[in-house]
Amino acid sequence: xxxxxxxxxxxxxxxxxxxxxxxxxxxxxxxxxxxxxxxxxxxxxxxxxxxxxxxxxxxxxxxxxxxxxxxxxxxxxxxxxxxxxxxxxxxxxxxxxxxxxxxxxxxxxxxxxxxxxxxxxxxxxxxxxxxxxxxxxxxxxxxxxxxxxxxxxxxxxxxxxxx
Numbered sequence: 113x114x115x116x117x118x119x120x121x122x123x124x125x126x127x128x129x130x131x132x133x134x135x136x137x138x139x140x141x142x143x144x145x146x147x148x149x150x151x152x153x154x155x156x157x158x159x160x161x162x163x164x165x166x167x168x169x170x171x172x173x174x175x176x177x178x179x180x181x182x183x184x185x186x187x188x189x190x191x192x193x194x195x196x197x198x199x200x201x202x203x204x205x206x207x208x209x210x211x212x213x214x215x216x217x218x219x220x221x222x223x224x225x226x227x228x229x230x231x232x233x234x235x236x237x238x239x240x241x242x243x244x245x246x247x248x249x250x251x252x253x254x255x256x257x258x259x260x261x262x263x264x265x266x267x268x269x270x271x272x273x274x275x
Contacts, residue, residue, distance in 0.1 A: 113144065113154050113237045116209055116228035120158040121239045123210060123226050124186040128160060128244070130181035131174065135164040136245030136258040139225070142238060147230035154233040162222035163245050165256040168196075171216055173269045175201050178214050187212075219255040 128137050138158045140159035147153040166174055179189060181204045192213075193200040200215040217247060238249065 113156055113228070113231055113234045114232045115226075117142070117158060117236045117239075119155040120156060120210060120226040120228060123205070123212060124158060124160045124192045125241050126185070126210070127181060127214075127224060128162070129214075131242050133176055133260065133262045134244060135162050135166075135174075135222075135260075135263065136243075137162045137164070137224075138246060138248045138253060139239045139241075140248075140253055142236075144236050146233075150154040150230060152233055153230040155188045156225045158237055158239060160243065161248075161253045162223045162224070163256055164260050166216075166222060166260075167264055167266045168220060169266050169268050170263050171199060173220065174263065175199055175214065175216075178261045179203075182212075192263055213216060215274050216263050224267060 114130055128135060137160050140161045142156065142158050145155045145157070147155060179192070179201050184191065187203040187205050189201060191201050191202040198216050200213060202211070202213040204211050209229050209231065210226055212224065215223050215225075248254070
């Protein structure tokens, strides 16, 4: 489980570091589960929350950047929810171990979740990787509270904008 958790942590860091201009984000609560009918197996879910305020006009751009980064990494996009208020994109790493989703929630906050498949059970440490910005681990994560000249803008993205 620890190896799968480390892989999930790496995927979160790689995914969010692919975004330009950069976003501020923090790790959210992680959890470990049991696999039905197989007490020797377990799964891990790692979560990250984007603290940068992403305007409604820029949400599609951010989802597109992440989707392209996942495709470039060889991941398969399994579902896209084009909902205007709460869009999302989901992918599978194709390794039989990791599935991920990027969803938009309340106040436009982005949530990245990576879940492992059932793997051999072991102790799992909290993420050893660092987020970017304030670390809220162990505390309630607030709604987005970091302004960005680019991501928080209510102007539609033009073709000359960063991506």
